[in-house]
Amino acid sequence: KEKVAITKEQDALMKLIVEAYNKHQIPQDVTKKLLQEQYSTEENFLLLTEIATSQVQVLVEFTKNIPGFLSLDHEDQIALLKGSAVEAMFLRSAQVFSRKMPKGHTEVLEERIRKSGISEEFITPLFNFYKSVGELHMVLEEQALLTAITILTPDRPYVRDQQAVERLQEPMVELLKKLCVLQHPQEPQYFARLLGRLTELRTLNHYHAEMLTSWRVNDHKFTPLLCEIWDVQ
Ligand SMILES: CC(C)NC(=O)n1c(-c2ccccc2)cc2c1CN(S(=O)(=O)c1cccs1)CC2
Numbered sequence: 074k075e076k077v078a079i080t081k082e083q084d085a086l087m088k089l090i091v092e093a094y095n096k097h098q099i100p101q102d103v104t105k106k107l108l109q110e111q112y113s114t115e116e117n118f119l120l121l122t123e124i125a126t127s128q129v130q131v132l133v134e135f136t137k138n139i140p141g142f143l144s145l146d147h148e149d150q151i152a153l154l155k156g157s158a159v160e161a162m163f164l165r166s167a168q169v170f171s172r173k174m175p176k177g178h179t180e181v182l183e184e185r186i187r188k189s190g191i192s193e194e195f196i197t198p199l200f201n202f203y204k205s206v207g208e209l210h211m212v213l214e215e216q217a218l219l220t221a222i223t224i225l226t227p228d229r230p231y232v233r234d235q236q237a238v239e240r241l242q243e244p245m246v247e248l249l250k251k252l253c254v255l256q257h258p259q260e261p262q263y264f265a266r267l268l269g270r271l272t273e274l275r276t277l278n279h280y281h282a283e284m285l286t287s288w289r290v291n292d293h294k295f296t297p298l299l300c301e302i303w304d305v306q
Contacts, residue, residue, distance in 0.1 A: 077254045086140060087214055087248060093138030094217035097131040099124065099169070107185045108178055117189035118293060125162060126296045132161050132224075139221050141241045149232050156229025158302045159281045160274040161220055163202060168216050171207030192287050195280045202273055209266060212256055218249045219267060223274065 079087070107120055136142055136154060143150070170182065187196055211219070225242035227235040253264035285305055288295075300306045 083248045090217045093135050097135040108181050114190050117185050121189050126298050152231040157224045159278050160223050163277045167203045167206035170203040195284045
């Protein structure tokens with residue numbers, strides 16, 4: 074069994090990704106608001122809109138720090154951001170949700186999200202996803218790399234130079250694979266389970282699109298940034 078070791082270059086790449094991931098966090102006060110006094114469905118929805126909007130801003134900053142991203146074709150940069158925004162948001166949500174929170178906070182957070190006007194048929198897969206990510210107990214490096222890998226998915230709609238995106242994504246996948254072996258030696262299938270989450274994420278795109286249409290009929294307002302990244306209105 075060959076000894077798995079992270080090369081110097083891989084260690085440098087990982088440090089860059091983790092640094093970017095740490096630098097661009099959603100301000101705690103925004104998510105803390107969700108835990109405060111009793112909100113109505115309308116107010117919960119507005120809070121989620123605010124949190125989701127700040128997450129998109131965080132996502133753009135993180136993406137700009139992914140080595141090589143800014144040297145991609147500019148149209149492709151936009152296509153990758155728009156194509157991954159919903160998945161990156163649900164991945165980040167799952168990571169926020171599975172974080173150790175003070176007693177009872179997770180329940181309050183869950184309650185707020187359930188009472189935010191999101192239709193039931195979307196809530197179930199959403200919380201199933203949060204749970205399946207939580208069960209993995211991902212370390213920060215894995216979370217950051219998985220987010221970067223999601224963003225650098227070559228086959229998003231309208232991406233022209235897919236090979237250029239593959240050349241960026243490939244080393245990240247290799248690095249994540251090594252990390253998983255080193256972090257979870259007793260669980261050889263751990264890396265496969267992580268990639269399985271990305272497949273589950275893609276199904277959430279579909280639910281999210283359904284959700285948007287149902288909200289539009291109940292004339293829910295979104296911010297200009299969310300409208301732009303989600304191609305609505
Ligand atoms: C942390 C950010 C990325 N999470 C977030 O915005 N959440 C969270 C969430 C999860 C854990 C902790 C804090 C918040 C639950 C949901 C969303 C967003 N969406 S949404 O984008 O469809 C939406 C936008 C406007 C109305 S609904 C619905 C469900």
